[in-house]
Structure formats: structure tokens, C-alpha cells
Amino acid sequence: xxxxxLLGLLLxxxxxxxxxxxxxxIYIQRGEYQKAKEQVLIGLKNDxxxxxxxxxxxxxxxGLTHWTDASKAFHDAISIDSLNTLNWIFKxxxxxxxxxxxxxxxxxxxxxxxxxxxxxxxxxxxxxxxxNKVDIYILRGGIYAAEGxxxxxxxxxxxxxxxxxxxxxxxxxxGKSFFDRKLYDSAIVKFDDAIKHFNKKxxxxxxxxxxxxxxxxxxxxxxxxxxxxxxxxxxLDQLVKVKLGFDAGLTAHRMTIDKFYRLSQGLSRAxxxxxxxxxxxxxxxxxxxxILKSLDLLPEDLDALFYAGELFIRAxxxxxxxxxxxxxxELKPDxxxxxxxxxxxxxxxxxxxxxIDLLEGKVLVRNPKFIDAMKNLAFCYREIGNTKKALEYLQxxxxxxxxx
Numbered sequence: 132x133x134x135x136x137l138l139g140l141l142l143x144x145x146x147x148x149x150x151x152x153x154x155x156x157i158y159i160q161r162g163e164y165q166k167a168k169e170q171v172l173i174g175l176k177n178d179x180x181x182x183x184x185x186x187x188x189x190x191x192x193x194g195l196t197h198w199t200d201a202s203k204a205f206h207d208a209i210s211i212d213s214l215n216t217l218n219w220i221f222k223x224x225x226x227x228x229x230x231x232x233x234x235x236x237x238x239x240x241x242x243x244x245x246x247x248x249x250x251x252x253x254x255x256x257x258x259x260x261x262x263n264k265v266d267i268y269i270l271r272g273g274i275y276a277a278e279g280x281x282x283x284x285x286x287x288x289x290x291x292x293x294x295x296x297x298x299x300x301x302x303x304x305x306g307k308s309f310f311d312r313k314l315y316d317s318a319i320v321k322f323d324d325a326i327k328h329f330n331k332k333x334x335x336x337x338x339x340x341x342x343x344x345x346x347x348x349x350x351x352x353x354x355x356x357x358x359x360x361x362x363x364x365x366x367l368d369q370l371v372k373v374k375l376g377f378d379a380g381l382t383a384h385r386m387t388i389d390k391f392y393r394l395s396q397g398l399s400r401a402x403x404x405x406x407x408x409x410x411x412x413x414x415x416x417x418x419x420x421x422i423l424k425s426l427d428l429l430p431e432d433l434d435a436l437f438y439a440g441e442l443f444i445r446a447x448x449x450x451x452x453x454x455x456x457x458x459x460x461e462l463k464p465d466x467x468x469x470x471x472x473x474x475x476x477x478x479x480x481x482x483x484x485x486x487i488d489l490l491e492g493k494v495l496v497r498n499p500k501f502i503d504a505m506k507n508l509a510f511c512y513r514e515i516g517n518t519k520k521a522l523e524y525l526q527x528x529x530x531x532x533x534x535x
Contacts, residue, residue: 150174155187164194182212186219190226193233202237202253205230220260231260238270247274265295272304276311284308299328303401306408315408322405329398336391343376351375352395353430359392399428403435410438415445431462440472449476467497471504483511502528 151174158167168191174184185208192201208216220230234253241250251274257267272287285308291301306321337347340355351374358367367388368381377384406421419442425435440455453476459469474489487508494504505524512521 151177152183152187155184155191159187159190159194162194164191167191168195180211182208182216183219185211186216189233193229198233198236199240201233202249202256205234205256206252217259227260231257231264234260235264235266235270242270242274242277245277247278250274263294265291265298265301268294269298269300269304272308276304276308281308281312297328297331299325299332299397299401302328303397303404306401307404310404310408313411315411318408319405319412322401322408325401326398326405329394329401333394333398336387336394339387340375340391349427352391353428355388356392356395356429357431359388395428399425399432399435402428403432406435407438410442415442418442419446431458433459433463433466436462437469440469444472444476444479447479449479452476465497467494467501470494470497471501474504475507478507478511478514481514483514486511487515500531502531505531 151170154170155167155174158164158170168188171184171188171191174181175188178184185204189201189204189208192198192204205216205220208219221227223230234256238250238253238257241247241253251271254267254271254274257264268287268291272284272291275281275284275287285305288301288305288308291298292305295301302321302325306318306325309315309318309321334347337352340352341347344351351370355367355370358370364381371377371384371388372380375384381388402421402425406418406425409415409418409421419439422435422439422442426432426439429435436455436459440452440459443449443452443455453473456469456473456476459466460473463469470489470493474486474494477483477489478486490504490508490511494501495508498504505528509521509524509528512518512524
């Protein structure tokens, strides 16, 4: 009797569609996801319309951290039997957060690949599993913004704030949606809200990073960010041990440093776009104030450096402006407009020969048809008494303007 029973079980295990399901579940429980996947694929050959096999395929893909493949498997299951698939997901209560994360990670990957429709489908499932997760609405808003659907983007960000009124990223993205539509007054309000909430979180993480020091060290903070961006782990590890006083080094504090970087970046961008909103409204003093605060956090931001320099020029503070453009050329030696503004500054400081050297040796060699550079050269040559060269450049300008 025992032999017959064993034989019957063996036949059940090998010959029926449930064999693959049973085998896959056993391997999943052991954490052997590749073997579980192989069993599921065998089952699908025999029973290609079995929603449960697709659900298990999704589970194995999650175990293998294949997020988009996991999402596709769940969508295949839904296309076969949506009601039973959703029941299957919701019955697995211990893994609901795992399924949510899988759909969200898939949506992020698809958004990067600009597969917006598929990403939004994943986010709808995220919302079904847990509608209170703010990340859903922030990512959804970003996708709509990328598609040019600014009203839908704004609605998504508003939903995010309804669930988390202190979320700085949501305020920032709403501000950016106003900025993109050139609604600068409204943008400033939201960027100020973002700055307030980013600043609160930034100060909290900064206290942790600098807990062994008397106060937050701005220059040291800038160096931490630079080393992190440059992925200079060896030097950053030494800094964490020696300067910050954490004997365990970067390995033990990587997540803290990453969070510090992300909040520094978020706060810096909020200041920068707040500054650019003021810039577009011609509130030059406020614009400069915001942009300088942005540079306190990320001192190598090329855009912030450029507009800080330009705003100092507008204020006729030429020597202050010079350092910002020179910093750009250190970071990006081929930056045409940085060299042009350096030359303009020297002409404003009445160092005409220096301006000429820069315009001819740094600017026109990079763009031989740069009309504004030629106009400035004509001015500089006239100021040093070389009217022949001044006329020469004015004639070139006239010829180029006729060609346009």
C-alpha cells in the first residue's frame, strides 16, 4: 500500500501541471530562485495560460532582482485572469511590500528607458497595493512632466503633498513644473517650501555626519560631496576615519554619506532654481543670494557658477565675477562662454590687451564666427588706438550679419 501511494505521489509530481507549481514553491522557500524559475518555465510549456505559474515566475524574477521581468510576468498573469492574479497577490500578505517594491523598481527602470506607458502601468499597481506611498506620485509626476503633460504632473505632485506635507522633493517638483511653464512667482513659493523642508532634513543628517566635530564644517562637507561624486572611495574612506572620526570608515557609513549627498544635492537644486526664478523676474539681488547658497552646497555646479558670475557682472562687481568664470574654465577648459565673459570682464577693468588675447586666443579659435566676440574686439582695439584692427573686426561682423 505504501509503495502504491508513493508511486501515485510520484506520478502527481511529474505528470500534472501542479508539479511545476509545487517544485517552484519548494525552491522559492529555499531561496533557490533560478531553479524555481526553471520549474516554472517547464510548467508554462505545458500550460501557457496558467496565471499562477506567471505569478510564481514573477516571484522568482523578484528573487533574482529582475524587476522589469517580474513586472512583465505579473502583467501576463493579469492578462490571463486579472481577478485571480490580484487575489493571489493580496493573499500573500507577507510579501505585499516586496511586490510593491518590485513594481516601483520596474517603473523607475522603465522611466529611465523612456517607456512611460509601461512605467505608469506599474505605478497603477503600486497604487493598488499601497496608495499612501508618496514615491508613486512623485515618479508619476516626473513621467507626466517628461511627456509634456504638465497639468497631470502637477496633479500627481499635489497628491504626493496631500500624503506627506513635509516632502521636500514634492515641493521641488511642483516648483519645477511652475518654472517650466514660466510661472516664476508661483515657482518661488514652492521652491521656498522645498528649501525649508530640505534644510530641516539636511541639518538632521549633517548633525549625524559631523557628530564628532564641534560644528558642521562647510568646506569639509563640500569635499565629502566631491569625493562621493567622483567615486573616490579610498580618499573618502580616509576622510571618514580621520576627519569625521568614524573608525569603521566608509563601509559602515556609506548609507549616511549617500543620504547626505542626496539632501545636499536636493537643497542645492532648490536654491538654484529658486534663484533662476528670481533671475527671470529680474530680481537680481535675490537671484544672486539664492545661487550663492546653492554653490555653498555644490561649489562645482557649472550652471550656478555661470549665473553667479553673470549676476556679479550685472552688479558691476567685475573682480568678484571673474573668479566664477575662471572656476568654470578649470572644470571645463573648452567652455566658450566662460572664456568670453572673462574677456568681457577684463575689458570692463580696462585691461584691453588681456581681453584681446583672450578673445582671439580662447574664444574665436573655438568659434570663428562669434559675432559678440568680434564686436568686443573692435571696442578693445579702438580703446588702445588700433583703429585699423577695430575696423577690420567691424567689417567681419557686418559680413557675418548679412550671411545670417
